[in-house]
Amino acid sequence: MRNSTYLHRLPLWLGYSGLLPMSAFLAGLWFWPQLTHQLVFMAMLYVGTIFSFLGGIQWGFAVNNETLTATPEANVLRFVVGVTPALITFVALVIPSIYGGMLLVSGLWLLLVFEWQRRTSTSLPDWYLPLRINLTILLSGSLAAVFWFGGL
Numbered sequence: 001m002r003n004s005t006y007l008h009r010l011p012l013w014l015g016y017s018g019l020l021p022m023s024a025f026l027a028g029l030w031f032w033p034q035l036t037h038q039l040v041f042m043a044m045l046y047v048g049t050i051f052s053f054l055g056g057i058q059w060g061f062a063v064n065n066e067t068l069t070a071t072p073e074a075n076v077l078r079f080v081v082g083v084t085p086a087l088i089t090f091v092a093l094v095i096p097s098i099y100g101g102m103l104l105v106s107g108l109w110l111l112l113v114f115e116w117q118r119r120t121s122t123s124l125p126d127w128y129l130p131l132r133i134n135l136t137i138l139l140s141g142s143l144a145a146v147f148w149f150g151g152l
Helices: 002-017 020-031 033-068 072-094 097-117 128-149
Strands: none
Touching (some): 002 128, 020 033, 020 128, 033 097, 033 128
């Protein structure tokens, strides 16, 4: 029982601790305003990394579903959605920051909607979607705060 509880708490700890870099970027904007552009870029890069990771999770779902069912065609959309966050992140980092930030925040929310719509067709742990919702709110809010305090 102890192992099970520990394994359920670990994703929560890792997920929420993943917000610490965003706190550091916000603090950096406060203490070193001359580094605004670099800190905004690093915050976008960090959010993009998480967004790309979430896309990789879609691949994991699709591969798992493919091993359980005989029709891989049903997973084509998940495979496509799985690579899309990395491509969106690349675009977000090469266009003007304000548009890139909006693109990343929109992507996080659209991916959450995609996962929510498929929650019944995917075997998800009970903690997954609540964690995703909370982290999407906090991560997109943190990126918005970086832009707000960065004056962009």
